Amino acid sequence: MRVTSVTFAGSATSPAQYPKRVLPEVAFAGRSNVGKSSLINRLLGRRKIAWVSRTPGRTQVLNFYLVNDRFYFVDLPGYGYAAVPSRVRETWGPMIEGYLKGRPTLRGVVLLLDGRHPPQAHDVATRAWLAQERIGHLLVLTKIDKVPRGKRAAHLREAAACLGLSDPGLLLPVSAVTGEGEAALWKALEVALAPA
């Protein structure tokens, strides 16, 4: 994908504030510090777009970015380090749950998992919830540059097992630092964003 234009299309806390244009969109989710801003910036070829527009102190905000005047990237608030929530509602709150369940133009969610460690209970619960709600999602392992090449296959198998996946090939390893996996991720995103 050649990114020719990116514009910040606003922050939202309620559906009335979502962009009105009917364009396909994908949302990026993951634990705080998972590398979400870095990856979005990398994909968009912009150094700072995914956080310059953030409003300090307002974590529960959806940020919309219009890309190539054709689709939106949506940056969801990172979920916390706290103990496992008993329900996803407690992780993300009704605002985000409402967005994910009720946005007709949402083509899928990119769920980011920290590639350096096995997925945590929060991550596992989030992915189970997305599956249960039949919300299409890509599972991306971030910061893969931090995992020595010789250990990656075993690492992917372990992560897949934690998530209850039979095939580690469903996990897409990426690095916002080296760009590894970026082309494969774009390919998957293009499929998700293709005209219906």
Ligand code: GDP
């Ligand atoms: P966010 O809170 O999910 O938006 O995470 P950030 O993008 O702010 O990244 C959190 C930290 O991880 C920062 O110190 C980044 O420099 C670092 N980081 C993000 N992506 C990568 C990556 O692919 N490789 C490495 N080595 N570090 C990364």
